Amino acid sequence: MSTRFTKDALETVPPAPLTVLTQTAAHWVMRGVLDGLHRAGYAGISEAHLALLGNLDCGTTKSAAIGQRMGISRQAIYRTVREMQALGLLRLEEDPERGNQKLVVMTADGEKLALRARAILAGLEQSLCRRIGADRYAQFRAALEAEWGPAE
Amino acid sequence: MSTRFTKDALETVPPAPLTVLTQTAAHWVMRGVLDGLHRAGYAGISEAHLALLGNLDCGTTKSAAIGQRMGISRQAIYRTVREMQALGLLRLEEDPERGNQKLVVMTADGEKLALRARAILAGLEQSLCRRIGADRYAQFRAALEAEWGPAE
DNA sequence: CATGTGTTGTAAATCACGTTGACGATATAC
DNA sequence: GTATATCGTCAACGTGATTTACAACACATG
Numbered sequence: 097m098s099t100r101f102t103k104d105a106l107e108t109v110p111p112a113p114l115t116v117l118t119q120t121a122a123h124w125v126m127r128g129v130l131d132g133l134h135r136a137g138y139a140g141i142s143e144a145h146l147a148l149l150g151n152l153d154c155g156t157t158k159s160a161a162i163g164q165r166m167g168i169s170r171q172a173i174y175r176t177v178r179e180m181q182a183l184g185l186l187r188l189e190e191d192p193e194r195g196n197q198k199l200v201v202m203t204a205d206g207e208k209l210a211l212r213a214r215a216i217l218a219g220l221e222q223s224l225c226r227r228i229g230a231d232r233y234a235q236f237r238a239a240l241e242a243e244w245g246p247a248e
Numbered sequence: 249m250s251t252r253f254t255k256d257a258l259e260t261v262p263p264a265p266l267t268v269l270t271q272t273a274a275h276w277v278m279r280g281v282l283d284g285l286h287r288a289g290y291a292g293i294s295e296a297h298l299a300l301l302g303n304l305d306c307g308t309t310k311s312a313a314i315g316q317r318m319g320i321s322r323q324a325i326y327r328t329v330r331e332m333q334a335l336g337l338l339r340l341e342e343d344p345e346r347g348n349q350k351l352v353v354m355t356a357d358g359e360k361l362a363l364r365a366r367a368i369l370a371g372l373e374q375s376l377c378r379r380i381g382a383d384r385y386a387q388f389r390a391a392l393e394a395e396w397g398p399a400e
Numbered sequence: 401c402a403t404g405t406g407t408t409g410t411a412a413a414t415c416a417c418g419t420t421g422a423c424g425a426t427a428t429a430c
Numbered sequence: 431g432t433a434t435a436t437c438g439t440c441a442a443c444g445t446g447a448t449t450t451a452c453a454a455c456a457c458a459t460g
Contacts, residue, residue: 112302112303112393112397112398113302113366113369114277114369114372114373114389114392115274115277115278115281115298115299115302115369116299116302116303116318117389117392117393117396117397118270118273118274118277118278118392119274119277119278119299120319120396121270121273121274121392121395121396122267122270122271122273122274123319124395124396125266125267125270125271126267126270126271129267142445142446143445143446144445144446144447146267147267147268147271150264150265150267150268151264151268158408158409159408159409160407160408160409166268167272167275168446168447168448169447169448169449170407170408170409171409171410171411171447171448171449172446172447172448174409174410174411175446175447176446194408194455194456195454195455195456196407196408196409196454196455196456197407197408197409197455198408198409213265214265217265217266217267220266221266224395227394227395228391228394228395231387232387232390232391232394233391235383235384235387235388235391236387236388236391236392237266237269238384239380239384239385239387239388240266240269240270240273240388241264241269242379242380242384243273243276243376243379243380244264244269244272244273244276245264245269246264294416294417295416295417296416296417296418310437310438311437311438312436312437312438320417320418320419321418321419321420322436322437322438323418323419323420323438323439323440324417324418324419326438326439326440327417327418328417346426346427346437347425347426347427348425348426348427348436348437348438349426349436349437349438350437350438
């Protein structure tokens, strides 16, 4: 492990800018859920998979709509969908009406994984809530949903 | 531009999980500052550069300490430092006492860029504050600093 | 009906940013 | 003086995104 750090003390750091704060938070949450899933036996699940899963709770959509919602190109989605399909979490269905596009639908295994992920996330949120206080946490979440939540 | 989206309507989306909320927020802030810098004429500045800059406000440190603070390997920092050095934003100084390690110090151009970035960020925060309300924003920031701020 | 325009799925090359592993040089503790 | 740890440096690699390209289908308009 010649690549990691050990003990050295951190120096004094002035107020961290919002850029690093938000990124640290996002990384913390993502890492927490991902580690929880891996510990629960779900190997092979990556950040991209989990992100896609989070934007798929709505059930079934065409993959381009997902990409649009996530703010990334549909080509990026495509690879992730393929990978999750190979893992047996998703299925691609032909749309009988629009031969143009296909529908992304979760398999039973996919649903089970999503359920598990939500449980782990709930645990993380609870521990976070306990640490920073209930109403501060409520305002934190409210701010997130107000600005970056669905149907802004 | 066959890779982007145009008008399509977004479908109904249930409550977004904290994973996507935090990631969306982080992406929004980072993108905002980065776009502002590019519009201001600072080309060639990447996300990694900006992130490094945010953890460098303290003035001068050895690069390994920066990596430690950012939670990434010192090898990852090294490349970014090199790039910013090539852009004339940073300088690597030999530490006369510890021949072992070097000091990362900002050039005048670097300071100017940092100043500009902070100004853009302040503008973003202000507009955000105006949209979601002052005290909600205050709690939002307080939560971020309490949990993921410096010297937790 | 024919034709242009837009959206979708698919594929490949490339880029950005991180990791791991390895190595020499220096600092430090025994 | 020898063992151990840290730092800087280099190379290989993985992952997740972008860009470019193209064929197929949808739809509006002539």
